[in-house]
Amino acid sequence: MSQPAxxxxxxxxxxxxxxxxxxxxxxxxxxxxxxxxxxxxNLARELHAPNLVLIYESGxxxxxxxxxxxxxxxxxxxxxxxxxxxxxxxxxxxxQAGRVDxxxxxxxxxxxxxxxxxxxxxxxxxxxxxxxxxGGAPEIATHANSVLVIMRMSPKSFVSELGFRTSSGFLGGRxxxxxxxxxxxxxxxxxxxFGVLRPxxxxxxxxxxxxxxxxxxxxxxxxxxxxxxxxxxxxxLAPPTATxxxxxxxxxxxxxxxxATPVKIHLASNSSNAV
Amino acid sequence: MATFVSLSTAxxxxxxxxxxxxxxxxxxxxxxxxxxEIIRQGRRDLHLVRxxxxxxYDQLIGMGCASKLTFSWGGNPGVGSLHRLRDxxxxxxxxxxxxxxYSHAELAAAYSAGAAGLPSGLLQGFRDTDLYTANPDATxxxxxxxxxxxxxxxxxxxxxxxxxxxxxxDRAGNxxxxxxxGAAREAALAARALLVTVEEQVESLDAGMNAIVLPSFLIDAxxxxxxxxxxxxxxxxxPRDNSFYQAWDGIARxxxxxxxxxxxxxxxxxxxxALLHKLGVAA
Numbered sequence: 097m098s099q100p101a102x103x104x105x106x107x108x109x110x111x112x113x114x115x116x117x118x119x120x121x122x123x124x125x126x127x128x129x130x131x132x133x134x135x136x137x138n139l140a141r142e143l144h145a146p147n148l149v150l151i152y153e154s155g156x157x158x159x160x161x162x163x164x165x166x167x168x169x170x171x172x173x174x175x176x177x178x179x180x181x182x183x184x185x186x187x188x189x190x191x192q193a194g195r196v197d198x199x200x201x202x203x204x205x206x207x208x209x210x211x212x213x214x215x216x217x218x219x220x221x222x223x224x225x226x227x228x229x230x231g232g233a234p235e236i237a238t239h240a241n242s243v244l245v246i247m248r249m250s251p252k253s254f255v256s257e258l259g260f261r262t263s264s265g266f267l268g269g270r271x272x273x274x275x276x277x278x279x280x281x282x283x284x285x286x287x288x289x290f291g292v293l294r295p296x297x298x299x300x301x302x303x304x305x306x307x308x309x310x311x312x313x314x315x316x317x318x319x320x321x322x323x324x325x326x327x328x329x330x331x332x333l334a335p336p337t338a339t340x341x342x343x344x345x346x347x348x349x350x351x352x353x354x355x356a357t358p359v360k361i362h363l364a365s366n367s368s369n370a371v
Numbered sequence: 372m373a374t375f376v377s378l379s380t381a382x383x384x385x386x387x388x389x390x391x392x393x394x395x396x397x398x399x400x401x402x403x404x405x406x407x408e409i410i411r412q413g414r415r416d417l418h419l420v421r422x423x424x425x426x427x428y429d430q431l432i433g434m435g436c437a438s439k440l441t442f443s444w445g446g447n448p449g450v451g452s453l454h455r456l457r458d459x460x461x462x463x464x465x466x467x468x469x470x471x472x473y474s475h476a477e478l479a480a481a482y483s484a485g486a487a488g489l490p491s492g493l494l495q496g497f498r499d500t501d502l503y504t505a506n507p508d509a510t511x512x513x514x515x516x517x518x519x520x521x522x523x524x525x526x527x528x529x530x531x532x533x534x535x536x537x538x539x540x541d542r543a544g545n546x547x548x549x550x551x552x553g554a555a556r557e558a559a560l561a562a563r564a565l566l567v568t569v570e571e572q573v574e575s576l577d578a579g580m581n582a583i584v585l586p587s588f589l590i591d592a593x594x595x596x597x598x599x600x601x602x603x604x605x606x607x608x609x610p611r612d613n614s615f616y617q618a619w620d621g622i623a624r625x626x627x628x629x630x631x632x633x634x635x636x637x638x639x640x641x642x643x644x645a646l647l648h649k650l651g652v653a654a
Contacts (some may be wrong), residue, residue: 110447155551166611180581183553187479224461229443231444264497264500279495314545355617358653359611361598363647
C-alpha cells in the first residue's frame with residue numbers, strides 16, 4: 097500500500113482480526129473455529145507466526161489453507177494438512193490429552209466470568225431462538241491451555257447472567273475454575289469491536305484492558321450488559337499496519353473468488369481410479 | 372458381503388419407519404443422494420443421528436421425516452442457522468422434534484463405544500454446563516474404578532442403519548474413504564446395517580497401507596451414485612459447493628420457498644442425476 101500509515105482506513109472486522117492475529121505466538125498449537133478465528137490464525141501464519149500449528153476439529157492437523165474455508169471441513173483444509181485423522185482422535189488424543197495450547201471460541205453470549213452460551217436464547221424446552229449448539233466448544237473451553245474469545249460487544253451478547261451455559265469459563269469467578277481442577281486456564285483474552293477484555297487476576301472478572309484507536313472507553317462500558325470495569329492502565333492498541341491489511345485483504349479476496357467458483361460434476365462414470 | 376444395488380432398492384430394503392438412522396460425513400462425504408431418496412420414499416418417525424445435521428437433515432426434518440434428532444452442532448457452517456431445524460424446535464413445524472444433544476467429543480465417544488461393542492464411552496468429567504441438566508438421561512457422572520477420577524459416561528450409539536458416501540468400491544465391495552472422514556468409520560462399525568453410496572466402482576482401490584477401507588463383509592449394500600455427496604463434496608472428484616450452502620439460507624428461511632424447492636428438485640426428480648441436471652451442476 098502506498099498510503100502513509102496514519103491515513104489507512106480499516107473496518108472494525110479488520111481491526112478485530114488483526115488484534116486476534118497478534119495474540120498468536122509462533123509455534124503454538126492452535127484449535128481453530130471458522131469465521132474470524134480462522135482468518136486471524138491464517139493471517140498470523142502468513143505474517144509473524146509461520147510455524148503456527150492449526151488444528152480444525154474436522155480432523156485436519158497442521159493445515160495451511162491458501163483460502164479460508166467456509167465450513168470447518170472444506171477440502172482445502174485436507175489438501176494442505178500435515179495429516180488428516182478421524183474426528184474422535186482430535187478430541188481424545190489431541191485435545192483431551194492436553195496437546196492444544198490455544199483454543200479459539202465465539203458464542204452468542206458471554207458473561208462477566210467468560211462462560212459462553214451457544215445453545216439457546218430463552219427456555220431450553222421452549223426456546224425463543226434455537227442456536228446451533230455446543231459442537232467442540234465445551235471440551236475446547238475445558239482442555240485448551242488457554243482460550244481466546246472473539247465476539248462483537250452489545251448488551252444482548254455481553255450479559256450479566258447467561259440463560260444457558262454451553263461452555264465453561266471461570267464459572268462463578270474468584271478461582272472456582274482452578275479449584276475445580278480444570279486442565280486449561282480458561283479465557284485469557286476476549287477480543288471485541290471496542291478493544292480487549294482480560295480476566296482480573298483475583299476475581300476472574302473480565303476487565304477492559306486494551307482499547308482500539310479512536311474508541312472512547314465509555315462507549316465500551318455502554319455496550320456491555322454488566323458494569324464493565326476499565327483497567328487503570330488502559331493500553332492503546334496500534335491500528336493495523338499496511339502489511340497486515342494488505343495480507344488480510346488478499347486472503348479475503350482469494351477466499352471470495354474461491355467460494356464463488358461454480359461446481360461441475362462429471363456424471364459419466366468410468367472404471368479407472370479418478371484420483 | 373456387500374451387494375451392489377440401485378439406491379432406491381437399497382433404501383426400500385434397509386430403511387424402515389421409526390428406525391434410528393445415522394447419515395454421517397463431517398462436512399465432507401455427506402450422503403445427500405441417499406437422504407433425498409429417503410424423502411422421496413416418504414419415511415416417517417425417524418430418529419436421526421448426526422454430529423452436524425447440515426442441510427440434508429434440515430431437508431429431512433422440514434419434509435416431516437423425523438421425530439427425534441441426536442446431534443452436537445446444528446448450523447449451516449460459516450453461514451448461519453438451519454432454518455427448518457429451528458422451525459421444528461421453536462414452532463413444532465411440520466411436527467414436533469425431540470432433541471438429544473451432546474458436544475462433539477461426547478457424540479464421537481458414543482459412536483466409538485458403539486463401534487467397539489461397549490455399552491458406553493468415557494470422557495473426562497467437568498459437568499459444569501447446562502447441557503447436562505437439559506439432557507439428564509443423555510450422560511451419567513461416574514468415577515474411574517482405579518483412580519477415582521470424575522468421568523462422564525455416554526451410552527453407545529448403535530444405529531439401525533448407518534449411511535455413508537465414499538470415493539469408490541472395488542468389485543468385491545471393499546470401500547475406500549479418503550480425506551476428512553469425521554466419525555464415519557466409527558458410525559459404520561457401530562451400525563446394525565450399513566449402506567454406502569460411492570462415486571464409482573473401480574478395479575483396484577489403490578489404497579495406502581493405513582488408508583480407511585471398510586472391508587466388504589461389514590457392508591450390506593453399495594449403490595454407485597456419481598455426485599452423491601453434492602452440495603457437500605468428494606475429495607478427488609468435486610469440491611464443496613459453498614455458493615449452494617450460502618444460497619440455502621434464503622431457500623430454507625420460509626416454509627413456502629423451502630417446500631417449493633424440495634418439490635421441484637427432490638420430489639419431482641426421479642433420481643440424483645436428474646437433480647444435478649436441474650441444478651445445472653452436471654457436466
